[in-house]
Amino acid sequence: MSQFQSIDVADYYDKDTFDRIEAFAKDKPTPFVVIDTQIVAKQYDDMVNNFPFANIYYAVKANPAKEILTLLRDKGSNFDIASIYELEMVTSIGVSADRISYGNTIKKRVDVRSFFEQGVRMFASDSEADLRMIAEEAPGSKVYLRILTEGTHTADWPLSRKFGCQNEMAYDLLVLAKELGLQPHGISFHVGSQQRDIGAWDSAIGKVKSIYDRLKEEHGIVLKMINLGGGFPANYMDKTNELGVYAQQIKHFLEEDFGDELPEIILEPGRSLLSNAGVLVSEVVLISRKSNTALERWVFTDVGKFSGLIETMDEAIKFPIYTERKGELDKCVIAGPTCDSADIMYEHYSYGLPVDLAIGDRMYWLTAGAYTTTYSAVCFNGFPPLKDYYL
Numbered sequence: 001m002s003q004f005q006s007i008d009v010a011d012y013y014d015k016d017t018f019d020r021i022e023a024f025a026k027d028k029p030t031p032f033v034v035i036d037t038q039i040v041a042k043q044y045d046d047m048v049n050n051f052p053f054a055n056i057y058y059a060v061k062a063n064p065a066k067e068i069l070t071l072l073r074d075k076g077s078n079f080d081i082a083s084i085y086e087l088e089m090v091t092s093i094g095v096s097a098d099r100i101s102y103g104n105t106i107k108k109r110v111d112v113r114s115f116f117e118q119g120v121r122m123f124a125s126d127s128e129a130d131l132r133m134i135a136e137e138a139p140g141s142k143v144y145l146r147i148l149t150e151g152t153h154t155a156d157w158p159l160s161r162k163f164g165c166q167n168e169m170a171y172d173l174l175v176l177a178k179e180l181g182l183q184p185h186g187i188s189f190h191v192g193s194q195q196r197d198i199g200a201w202d203s204a205i206g207k208v209k210s211i212y213d214r215l216k217e218e219h220g221i222v223l224k225m226i227n228l229g230g231g232f233p234a235n236y237m238d239k240t241n242e243l244g245v246y247a248q249q250i251k252h253f254l255e256e257d258f259g260d261e262l263p264e265i266i267l268e269p270g271r272s273l274l275s276n277a278g279v280l281v282s283e284v285v286l287i288s289r290k291s292n293t294a295l296e297r298w299v300f301t302d303v304g305k306f307s308g309l310i311e312t313m314d315e316a317i318k319f320p321i322y323t324e325r326k327g328e329l330d331k332c333v334i335a336g337p338t339c340d341s342a343d344i345m346y347e348h349y350s351y352g353l354p355v356d357l358a359i360g361d362r363m364y365w366l367t368a369g370a371y372t373t374t375y376s377a378v379c380f381n382g383f384p385p386l387k388d389y390y391l
């Protein structure tokens with residue numbers, strides 16, 4: 001048996017969908033990403049059905065295209081916003097301020113003011129300076145404190161270390177929030193994107209519960225919300241549990257700690273709503289070897305780390321790559337088109353591509369609907385940003 005994992009498109013898309021994407025992509029110059037909005041709609045519905053007790057705040061950073069934002073607006077989603085630029089994208093399509101949360105813990109004073117002036121009343125924080133600034137620029141608003149979580153090693157794209165504070169500090173800051181005239185509203189965390197260990201939510205919810213209890217007992221502060229963040233799975237090379245298993249387990253963790261007195265639950269999915277809906281199409285530019293006797297091929301393609309595939313950094317996200325060739329698979333290094341030696345997507349992971357792969361062939365990067373268009377550089381080596389199409 002081959003040591004390389006062959007890609008069966010049927011594991012990722014139903015036949016009609018992929019045929020439709022392939023036909024649409026056929027004559028378009030590469031690289032580009034095609035997103036099937038019907039899949040986004042289905043992923044959103046699945047999220048709602050699996051978590052009927054939760055309110056969804058779509059993490060706009062995953063893909064802020066107007067087609068996606070309007071679809072989710074019409075489905076009733078709320079929005080987790082990271083900057084005034086995302087705020088503009090969302091308000092320009094008529095989303096009201098009460099459906100927006102400013103979820104970035106790193107923000108400028110002038111931006112907080114702008115959010116407040118536009119009616120936003122819900123802010124994340126994880127530091128005293130930020131909290132005091134919110135109190136001054138957005139008086140009386142709801143604040144939720146982001147805590148640090150474990151699970152860094154089991155998430156493909158960890159997030160927690162940069163954001164959040166320890167429990168004790170979150171507790172103190174929620175007390176301070178009240179003193180500053182803000183509404184201590186709740187607690188948030190993010191267990192890391194593409195989190196494979198569902199238990200990561202268990203320990204985080206346990207921490208939240210202890211802060212809830214102590215605030216109530218010691219200060220009479222009753223928090224009203226838990227923001228469980230993102231981290232829900234997309235379908236890459238390594239399989240994960242289905243969303244339903246995540247939902248069942250997380251519900252159980254919440255019930256264990258909160259019983260019937262469940263506060264408002266917020267989810268901020270990004271990857272899990274968008275990834276499965278997108279296929280990135282690139283073309284093989286060059287296939288070469290580094291010596292006359294080298295066994296390993298280098299496959300250079302016209303998309304790379306600087307045109308949407310930054311999540312291949314440290315080979316963190318392993319996109320399934322499909323080509324129309326049927327030859328036996330053989331090990332290769334897969335690299336991008338720029339004159340930067342960091343622009344190598346996969347060198348250590350055993351990616352096999354067909355031995356008969358040829359220059360000019362197309363490569364289909366499956367599960368590429370999230371965090372690709374937005375991460376693309378604007379002009380590195382003169383290459384334009386990754387193009388996107390919405391079906």
Ligand SMILES: Cc1ncc(COP(=O)(O)O)c(C=O)c1O
Nearest residue numbers: 059103193230231268269270271
């Ligand atoms: C605050 C916040 N919420 C939600 C998300 C979305 O997470 P995911 O893409 O894992 O669903 C992110 C991702 O960076 C985030 O920073």
